[in-house]
Amino acid sequence: MDFIKIYRSPLFLKVIFVISIAIIFFIAGITLKHIHSLSNASNWVNHTYRTAIELEHLYADIKDIEVAKRDYLLTKDQTIRFAINIYKKDVQKSLEKVKALTQENKEQRKNTIILEELIQIKYQNVDKAFALVESRINDNYVVADELLSGKKAIFDIKMQVEKMVKLEEKLLDIRKANYEDNQNLTPIIIYLLLLFILGLLSLAYFKMNADLINIKKNNDELILANESSNLAEIVGNYGTWFLNLETNEYTLSDNEYRLLGYAPQAFTPSLEDFAKHVHPDDYSYVKEIADSMIHQEILAPFSYRVIKKDGTLRHFKAMGRVVENKSNERILIGTTSDITDAITASEELEVRNRILEANNKELQAFNYVASHDLQEPLRKIETFISRLIDKESESITETGQQYLSRIKASAGRMRILIDDLLQFSRTTRAENIFEETNLNEQLENSKAELTQFIEDTKATIVHEDLPSLNAIPFQIQQLFTNLIHNSLKYSKENSSPLIQIKVDKIIAEKESLLNFQTKDSYYKIVFEDNGIGFEQEYAQKIFDLFSRLHGKTEYAGTGIGLAICKKIVENHKGFIFAEGRPGSGATFTIFLPVG
Amino acid sequence: MQKEYIHIILADDDEDDRLFFTDAFSELKISTKVQTFNDGVELMEYLNQEDAVLPQVLFLDLNMPRKNGLEALHEIKANPKFDSMAIAIYSTSSSEEHIEETFVCGANIYIKKPSDFNTLKKVLSDVVTLNWQYHTSGLNKDNFLLRM
Numbered sequence: 001m002d003f004i005k006i007y008r009s010p011l012f013l014k015v016i017f018v019i020s021i022a023i024i025f026f027i028a029g030i031t032l033k034h035i036h037s038l039s040n041a042s043n044w045v046n047h048t049y050r051t052a053i054e055l056e057h058l059y060a061d062i063k064d065i066e067v068a069k070r071d072y073l074l075t076k077d078q079t080i081r082f083a084i085n086i087y088k089k090d091v092q093k094s095l096e097k098v099k100a101l102t103q104e105n106k107e108q109r110k111n112t113i114i115l116e117e118l119i120q121i122k123y124q125n126v127d128k129a130f131a132l133v134e135s136r137i138n139d140n141y142v143v144a145d146e147l148l149s150g151k152k153a154i155f156d157i158k159m160q161v162e163k164m165v166k167l168e169e170k171l172l173d174i175r176k177a178n179y180e181d182n183q184n185l186t187p188i189i190i191y192l193l194l195l196f197i198l199g200l201l202s203l204a205y206f207k208m209n210a211d212l213i214n215i216k217k218n219n220d221e222l223i224l225a226n227e228s229s230n231l232a233e234i235v236g237n238y239g240t241w242f243l244n245l246e247t248n249e250y251t252l253s254d255n256e257y258r259l260l261g262y263a264p265q266a267f268t269p270s271l272e273d274f275a276k277h278v279h280p281d282d283y284s285y286v287k288e289i290a291d292s293m294i295h296q297e298i299l300a301p302f303s304y305r306v307i308k309k310d311g312t313l314r315h316f317k318a319m320g321r322v323v324e325n326k327s328n329e330r331i332l333i334g335t336t337s338d339i340t341d342a343i344t345a346s347e348e349l350e351v352r353n354r355i356l357e358a359n360n361k362e363l364q365a366f367n368y369v370a371s372h373d374l375q376e377p378l379r380k381i382e383t384f385i386s387r388l389i390d391k392e393s394e395s396i397t398e399t400g401q402q403y404l405s406r407i408k409a410s411a412g413r414m415r416i417l418i419d420d421l422l423q424f425s426r427t428t429r430a431e432n433i434f435e436e437t438n439l440n441e442q443l444e445n446s447k448a449e450l451t452q453f454i455e456d457t458k459a460t461i462v463h464e465d466l467p468s469l470n471a472i473p474f475q476i477q478q479l480f481t482n483l484i485h486n487s488l489k490y491s492k493e494n495s496s497p498l499i500q501i502k503v504d505k506i507i508a509e510k511e512s513l514l515n516f517q518t519k520d521s522y523y524k525i526v527f528e529d530n531g532i533g534f535e536q537e538y539a540q541k542i543f544d545l546f547s548r549l550h551g552k553t554e555y556a557g558t559g560i561g562l563a564i565c566k567k568i569v570e571n572h573k574g575f576i577f578a579e580g581r582p583g584s585g586a587t588f589t590i591f592l593p594v595g
Numbered sequence: 596m597q598k599e600y601i602h603i604i605l606a607d608d609d610e611d612d613r614l615f616f617t618d619a620f621s622e623l624k625i626s627t628k629v630q631t632f633n634d635g636v637e638l639m640e641y642l643n644q645e646d647a648v649l650p651q652v653l654f655l656d657l658n659m660p661r662k663n664g665l666e667a668l669h670e671i672k673a674n675p676k677f678d679s680m681a682i683a684i685y686s687t688s689s690s691e692e693h694i695e696e697t698f699v700c701g702a703n704i705y706i707k708k709p710s711d712f713n714t715l716k717k718v719l720s721d722v723v724t725l726n727w728q729y730h731t732s733g734l735n736k737d738n739f740l741l742r743m
Contacts, residue, residue, distance in 0.1 A: 367690070376687045380611050382710035390712065415710065426691075 016204045023193050034186045041179045048172040051101045055161045058094035058115075061087050062122060066154050069129050073143060076133050084126065091119060098164075108167055115160045122153040230254055238337035241269070245294060245322070245330040250274075259316070259338050261309030279305035279313065297322045299334060315340045363425070370422055378418070382411045420560035423478065424545070427567045432472045439466035439525075442473060443501070446480035450488070457488050463501035467523055469592060471572055479568045482561045483588055487529035489555055490586070495530065502526045505594065513577050513589060522574070522591040529587075534580035542578055600626040601723050602648060606638040606667065607631065607656035607685065612708065616654070619716045625723060635662025639670055642677065649677065652723055654685040655702070657693060665696065672701045681727045689740070698739045703727065705740045 072080040102108035239256025254264035282304040299320035320334030491497035508516040657664035
């Protein structure tokens with residue numbers, strides 16, 4: 001896990017780089033040292049051979065001196081002494097060289113001193129031979145002795161030389177062994193280090209490769225995101241712009257250009273370029289905002305008008321926010337959306353609203369006319385008729401009185417019609433307020449309203465406990481009143497009316513009358529009577545305005561009552577159904593939504 | 596009672612209604628003095644006179660030219676001088692708005708003009724003999740509209 005963490009860290013590549021450089025320097029160092037010791041070794045070999053050669057030279061010269069000495073002893077030729085002196089010089093030269101060559105080794109230095117002493121002994125032997133010749137002693141013993149001592153001296157020198165050569169060879173062997181020890185290790189170390197570097201580099205390669213794949217993937221995603229944002233801008237009719245607050249440079253999205261009527265990136269953006277499209281009346285306002293936006297963290301939404309390249313007027317809305325990027329630059333990101341359509345739509349809506357309001361006012365005026373102006377003359381006609389009947393009935397003929405009562409009945413009918421129409425128009429008014437309404441209370445109010453009628457018909461009304469729901473109280477009362485009134489009006493002559501009111505809470509999809517597929521719950525309130533009923537084929541028609549199933553003389557009515565009921569139920573987003581059983585009664589079923 | 600008659604004023608622009616009104620009172624067996632005005636301007640001119648005799652009950656039609664009943668009602672209620680006066684709204688309309696508005700403005704009772712003369716007589720006799728103090732103390736929106 002730790003390794004993965006390190007592997008992921010951006011330091012990883014740097015560390016590998018530093019380690020690799022260090023190892024390469026190290027390898028270079030040991031290689032240099034290796035080459036250096038190689039040349040040292042060949043020097044040593046050279047040195048050993050040169051020493052051996054010089055010692056051989058020296059020994060040969062000493063031998064020459066010995067041969068010359070013997071020649072002198074035999075021939076007594078004075079020129080030989082001269083030759084011996086030259087040989088001595090050669091010996092001296094060789095000795096000097098050997099001395100120089102054996103400088104480093106202590107033992108070899110000692111050997112050289114011994115060798116020098118031996119040479120001196122040899123020289124003394126030679127000098128003795130000279131003295132012998134000059135003294136003309138021709139004693140064979142003496143000569144033999146001298147020859148023997150000469151031979152011994154030579155032998156000693158030979159031994160010493162051999163000893164020195166051997167020592168030199170031994171030294172060479174030691175150095176060789178040393179050198180080989182070193183040289184054998186170096187290639188292995190270099191090899192291992194190279195392998196290690198290779199490993200590190202492979203790791204770095206994989207890491208870089210992985211990073212590269214990642215970058216490529218991110219890049220692909222970025223391209224996709226860019227493209228989708230471009231598309232979104234076109235669909236959403238908006239554009240994006242960036243203002244780098246450090247460099248004061250603007251960048252506009254493709255659609256920002258399109259909004260102004262240009263091809264994408266058609267010009268190098270600047271505030272001036274943009275400002276020349278702003279509507280002259282809005283220019284100072286926009287400029288003020290543009291000047292202040294540089295100091296603000298948030299550019300609050302504001303609207304202005306622009307004139308596009310083709311001269312059409314559009315409404316824009318802009319807003320923005322300052323963000324800081326990774327390079328610590330503050331950048332104002334803004335969006336501009338073309339809200340012309342929304343503004344046009346809202347203007348149209350306003351116009352329609354005004355028309356609607358005017359219509360509503362006209363309707364209210366009509367209401368007033370109906371409630372006041374139409375009623376006033378009617379009321380006067382009725383009052384005058386009642387005055388006529390009360391005060392002048394004696395002076396009017398029977399036919400005249402009949403006419404009067406007909407006029408009275410017609411006027412009364414007109415009054416009911418006006419009242420019912422008014423009621424109907426009231427149920428369609430928009431300003432009715434919904435509130436928590438106890439249906440039991442509204443039912444009691446209805447019963448109180450109809451007390452006289454209920455008493456007159458000896459009706460019985462039984463009801464279950466009704467719920468409370470969000471409703472318009474006076475409309476619910478109106479609904480109940482109309483339904484009860486309807487039942488009482490169409491009751492059978494020979495039996496007293498019975499109205500049963502039942503309530504149930506149901507789910508829409510389980511109710512056959514509703515035929516819905518939803519799970520909404522409703523209160524199902526059923527008004528059932530034992531009146532004259534009606535043919536089922538009229539079940540829909542009875543809710544129509546001014547629709548009547550009976551003649552005016554049989555049952556007084558305007559045909560508005562049930563239409564009002566339907567309207568009220570619809571106002572409460574409910575449903576009403578009627579079911580008739582001719583001769584045995586009618587059932588009205590109301591569904592009102594719960595809550 | 597200090598006075599032997601009940602002083603009543605009616606402000607109504609309709610001549611027929613004024614006629615019904617005075618006729619009704621003349622047929623009633625109550626001793627009354629009925630004064631009528633043709634509109635709100637005439638009414639207020641009279642009431643604002645320093646020596647005006649204020650009625651016990653003022654019947655106020657709503658729909659009148661020049662100054663309507665509601666404007667007159669506002670003026671009357673703004674002046675404490677008229678506090679002792681009972682105000683009965685006497686109108687053809689029985690619209691919720693009118694009832695609500697006049698109730699809020701401080702009228703004492705709302706009468707919808709009946710369409711039958713005998714009913715009118717009964718209503719007027721009920722109203723002028725009403726114990727105003729008792730009615731006003733228990734006044735609410737439900738008993739504000741006089742039901743027949």
